[in-house]
Each structure stands twice: as C-alpha cells, then as structure tokens.
Amino acid sequence: MKELSRSAQIGDIRQQNYSTIMRELMRSGPTARTDLAAAIGMSTGSVTRLTGALARAGLVTELTEPAQRGMGRPKVPVAIDESTYGVVGVHFGLHRVNTCLIDLRGQLVAELHTTERTTRLEPLVRGAARSVRKLIDGNGLTVLGVGASTGGWVDSSAGRVRSQPILGWQDAPLAKALGEATGLSVLVDSQVRALALAEHWFGAATEVDNFIHLFVGNVIGAGFVFNGTPYRGGRAAAGGLDHLPVAERSGSACACGSRRCFAMAAGDIEVAARARAAGLIGDDQEIYDLFAMAGSGHTRARRLLRERARVVGAATATLIDLLDPELVVLGGGISSPVDDVETVREVAQAKLPADRFGDATALIRPSAFGPYALGIAAGAIMLDSVYRSPEAFVPALTAHAAM
Numbered sequence: 001m002k003e004l005s006r007s008a009q010i011g012d013i014r015q016q017n018y019s020t021i022m023r024e025l026m027r028s029g030p031t032a033r034t035d036l037a038a039a040i041g042m043s044t045g046s047v048t049r050l051t052g053a054l055a056r057a058g059l060v061t062e063l064t065e066p067a068q069r070g071m072g073r074p075k076v077p078v079a080i081d082e083s084t085y086g087v088v089g090v091h092f093g094l095h096r097v098n099t100c101l102i103d104l105r106g107q108l109v110a111e112l113h114t115t116e117r118t119t120r121l122e123p124l125v126r127g128a129a130r131s132v133r134k135l136i137d138g139n140g141l142t143v144l145g146v147g148a149s150t151g152g153w154v155d156s157s158a159g160r161v162r163s164q165p166i167l168g169w170q171d172a173p174l175a176k177a178l179g180e181a182t183g184l185s186v187l188v189d190s191q192v193r194a195l196a197l198a199e200h201w202f203g204a205a206t207e208v209d210n211f212i213h214l215f216v217g218n219v220i221g222a223g224f225v226f227n228g229t230p231y232r233g234g235r236a237a238a239g240g241l242d243h244l245p246v247a248e249r250s251g252s253a254c255a256c257g258s259r260r261c262f263a264m265a266a267g268d269i270e271v272a273a274r275a276r277a278a279g280l281i282g283d284d285q286e287i288y289d290l291f292a293m294a295g296s297g298h299t300r301a302r303r304l305l306r307e308r309a310r311v312v313g314a315a316t317a318t319l320i321d322l323l324d325p326e327l328v329v330l331g332g333g334i335s336s337p338v339d340d341v342e343t344v345r346e347v348a349q350a351k352l353p354a355d356r357f358g359d360a361t362a363l364i365r366p367s368a369f370g371p372y373a374l375g376i377a378a379g380a381i382m383l384d385s386v387y388r389s390p391e392a393f394v395p396a397l398t399a400h401a402a403m
C-alpha cells in the first residue's frame with residue numbers, strides 16, 4: 001500500500017510539472033529550455049526530461065530556429081505543438097449553434113455554424129454531433145474532447161444545464177447526450193465562464209489571475225476568475241446579473257416583475273426591440289443590423305447603443321467596487337459597436353475614485369475574440385482540463401514518462 005501511494009504521489013507531481021510547463025509555454029510562446037527552467041523555478045535537467053516526454057507525446061514541439069543567437073550553444077526553443085492535437089467547442093445559442101475546432105494554443109482551425117428553428121435538446125445535440133464529425137474528418141488534428149456551453153445556469157460537475165430560459169432547457173443532461181452522440185469526452189460549463197477561461201488562456205486576460213468577464217448579449221452574466229481559477233459558486237450558478245437593479249426603467253417588465261433589471265435595460269433582445277419600436281430596424285432584423293447602422297455613423301442607432309453602454313458602465317463600476325478585479329473584459333454585443341467600450345469606461349470611471357480605478361483603458365478591455373467567440377470559448381472548457389491534467393487526455397504521455 002505504501003509503495004502504491006508513493007507512486008501515485010510521484011504521478012501527481014509529474015502531472016503537475018507537465019501542466020506547469022505547458023501553461024508557461026502557452027503564456028510566453030516559444031521559449032528556450034534554460035529560460036523556461038528559470039521562469040518556473042525548475043532545473044534545466046528536469047525541464048529537458050519533461051519537455052522530451054511532452055514532445056514525444058505530441059504536446060510540445062522543438063523548433064528548428066534558435067530563439068536567440070549569442071555566446072555558447074544556440075538555445076533551441078520549445079513551443080506548444082499546434083499540429084497534433086485539438087479540441088472542439090460547441091455553443092448552443094438561440095437559433096444558432098457554433099462548432100469550432102481549435103488547436104492546443106486556442107487558435108481557430110475550422111468552424112461551422114448552423115441556424116436552428118428548434119430549441120429542443122435532442123435534435124440540437126444530433127446536429128452538433130454531425131458538425132463535430134465534419135470538423136474532425138476535415139482536419140488532421142486528433143481531437144482530445146469537446147467543450148460545450150450555453151447561457152444560463154450550467155453545472156459543470158454534474159454535466160447538466162440546470163436552467164437555460166432562452167432555450168427552455170431544464171436540468172438537461174448535455175454532457176451525457178453530446179458524449180453519446182459524438183463518442184468523445186465532453187465537458188460543459190456556462191458560456192460566461194467559458195469566455196472567461198478563453199480570455200485567461202489565450203485572449204485579453206493572459207497576464208492577470210483575478211478578473212471578470214462581463215458578457216452583455218442576449219443574456220447578461222459575469223464569469224469570474226479568482227487566483228487563476230474560475231469561480232462557480234455553491235450551486236454552479238455564480239455570475240447571473242439579469243436582475244441586478246439599474247437606474248434606468250425598462251419599457252416592459254422583467255419576468256421577476258421589476259422594471260429596473262439589468263437584462264431588461266441592456267440585453268441585446270431588449271435593445272433590438274427598442275430599435276424596432278423606434279423604427280430603426282425592421283421586424284425581421286436583429287441587433288447586428290443596429291450595430292451595422294451605428295458603425296456607419298447613424299446618429300439615432302449610436303445614441304440607442306450609447307444608452308445601453310451607460311447602463312453597462314454603471315454595472316461595471318458596481319462589479320469593480322465589489323470585487324476589485326485586475327481587469328474587466330467586455331464580451332458579447334457590447335464589445336463590437338464603435339464607441340460602446342469607451343462609454344462603459346467613462347461611466348465606470350466617473351463612479352469610482354481615481355486611486356482605485358487607475359487607467360480605464362487598462363482596466364476595461366474588449367474581448368480578444370471576434371464573431372466565433374462563443375464556439376472558441378466552449379473549446380476552452382476542454383482545453384483548460386487538458387492543460388490541468390495532460391496525462392488524463394493523452395495516455396501516450398504516461399507511456400513516455402521519464403522519471
């Protein structure tokens with residue numbers, strides 16, 4: 001028994017060391033072994049042994065070009081291998097499913113998006129599984145697993161979507177259903193936490209360990225990363241902001257009965273409804289059409305979006321006051337139009353003392369991702385697990401272990 005627990009301990013330490021090396025390479029890019037050793041506080045000998053095993057397993061690669069020239073032996077850098085493994089992300093939104101294949105550095109390799117009339121779980125999962133298969137067949141990467149996300153309350157440890165009001169899902173076994181349909185291992189989480197993970201691993205928040213991803217789209221929510229780890233709360237429901245009281249009165253009442261809820265004042269669905277009522281967009285048009293109008297300089301479209309950004313700015317100030325993050329990343333509809341991010345900064349800055357707020361441009365940033373943010377971010381759920389325990393996903397790594 002004693003021997004067994006000792007070898008288990010050694011396995012844990014080895015896994016942790018692999019994880020540390022891969023995280024450092026993800027953050028810093030190609031790095032010479034000596035510099036890598038210095039950065040993570042390990043001996044060059046250990047780093048050489050561990051990166052050797054990671055390279056044989058296809059997780060890191062040795063680049064042929066020396067990182068720098070100078071005295072002594074050339075430093076051949078190691079880097080995350082982008083051409084052997086990948087993960088797939090699937091995001092289930094209203095009328096839209098986005099499936100993205102990303103490599104181990106989080107770079108988009110290929111994507112598919114489908115328009116869906118149904119909101120039922122089973123047909124959506126079957127369709128998503130077909131997309132996953134197409135992406136895998138069309139590319140040379142070995143897929144280690146699938147991350148899936150949607151809005152609302154998603155319990156990652158149970159693999160279930162507890163409540164997704166926009167799709168009408170209640171206690172939906174998403175991980176199990178998608179796992180059976182694809183034959184791959186599947187992890188699920190809420191879309192805001194997925195976005196926060198993606199920003200942290202390969203987006204706008206790679207240098208900080210305490211930040212908030214504030215998503216303002218069809219749903220409004222926050223993904224929290226504290227001390228480098230996503231905060232999920234006691235029931236995996238942390239980050240809901242739909243009913244945060246705001247100063248602005250909304251035209252229609254929220255499901256909770258109030259006319260002063262954040263989602264009613266600032267969500268994409270409500271802003272689009274306001275634009276329709278004002279005759280700015282037609283009945284068959286969406287918020288994206290309003291963004292396009294604002295982008296081409298339409299004054300009333302811009303004013304409508306600026307009003308929304310002011311609501312978001314006030315809420316951002318509340319979050320900063322409450323949690324003192326190093327950074328707030330804005331995602332969803334709020335991050336795309338021309339000057340909305342700037343408006344959020346101005347309003348938040350006006351509400352908070354300068355010594356706590358500092359530089360608004362550094363503290364509040366737009367998301368690093370473009371139109372496929374939600375699909376890519378879903379992939380980050382799986383990528384996060386691969387980086388935390390590479391041996392669990394790449395058995396070849398255990399076989400190649402050099403202890």
Ligand SMILES: [Zn+2]
Nearest residue numbers: 243254256261
């Ligand atoms: Zn409400």
